[in-house]
Amino acid sequence: MEKKVREPGAPVVQFALLDDILNLARANSLWPMTFGLACCAIEMMAAGASRFDLDRIGAGVFRPSPRQSDVMIVAGTIAKKMAPVIQMLWDQMPNPKWCIAMGNCSISGGPFAYEEQYAIVPGAHLIVPVDIVIPGCPPRPEALIQGLLALEDKITKGEGRNLLRRFKRVSGGVN
């Protein structure tokens, strides 16, 4: 018999319909934190600016304070000195919260991961729980948008359940 383990931060009593509505709202208003580490952050800024415009899918409100943000985009190389800061920022965010590891550096250390290296943390998953990984060095803004849409699908548990979104992805939807 499998014992169901409650996820940290999840409520003890759950209401199915209310949860669906809340998840729908959460998925469609993912406010990222104004926070970048390296060159991936430049692509993240480009994704927020006029050509790509994250605000179209409601994810363009970059909040400067971790208290008001929903998703942390770890964009860039995580130096060992920066790791405690990232952990602290993650702890300061209120639940429910999500994390996107953007770029090869934050997935596995990228080009900086070799034997006996002493300077970087090889992977954001070593310090914070990562929901979505976006490969690339750096990933293009389209890739970031795809990652955010994948995170939305993860929150609503399937693209078909995201009733508010007005388009269907041609491929790659998590269902």
Next chain:
Amino acid sequence: MSEGLLGSEWFRLILGLLIVLAFSQLNALFLVWLERKVAGHLQLRPGPMEVGPHGLLQTIADGVKLVGKELILPFKADRKLFFLAPVMVFMPVLVGFLVLPFSRGLIIRDMNVGVLLVFAFSTITVLAILTGGWASNNKYALLGAVRSVAQNVAYEIPLLLAVLSVVLVVHSLSFAKIVEYQKTVWFIFLQPLAGLIYLIAATAETNRAPFDIPEAESELVAGFHTEYSGMGFGLFFLAEYTNMFIVCAVATSLFFGGWNGLFGISLGIPGVFWFLLKTYFLIFVIMWVRWTFPRVRFDQLMNFSWKVMIPLSLANIVITAIVVKII
């Protein structure tokens, strides 16, 4: 019970309160959406697009999400004051609706000190911001709150002096009388300087860019609401947009003729539509300014108020007094 339930004073009060609450929430939802759309279009991007037609459901999603977020009480924060501040910031804005002249006869209470009441209560907002910043026990929040107080003290004076020059002409503090006086000529034509000073000071009063140094993101993380999560932040946000509506509605009734049409030509459109049209146009102008100009430095802000705006508004009021005396 000769008048029955419908005519009683209590019924009027409760009905007014309900209408004001519903209107202020809907208005804030619409304004947040409008702000993001205006920001988007000024930056050559569409803004919210996919959540509902043209992103109309975006702010509803944001609001539901904010309600569902965890409320964090910082370890060293003052528990009572921390939760009191968001409530305190929203209450005085609601009181402002009491005297706003939407149309002839469409005023909840036409007080003979209406103008005074709006400005007296809007000052409490500053106190709430200071409370929030102090109770957070965070250096950035406190710095933001202190800046907000300094800025509001500096800009309240030219604001009130500009309003006073209108009051001097009309000899009344009642909104209805001031609007009635502008039946043919709006005060923006009689008192252009006062109108301009009012608009600039009102932008500073509502902490909007280019005067948004209390929440300057590049210097103080998020200013006075750094430590607020979920609906605590949401209430600060709602209050800011409702405050913006109040400030623009007051500007409409003091300088832009309230429910009157231009030069007495109303084109048969009801007064309340004229009033809302002008108010929302002024709000659009304030948003336009926000997304066009960069944030000013703190010393520039203070110098501009104490060295330019206050002397100008003082000179304006003296000249107005002399002209009124001669005529």
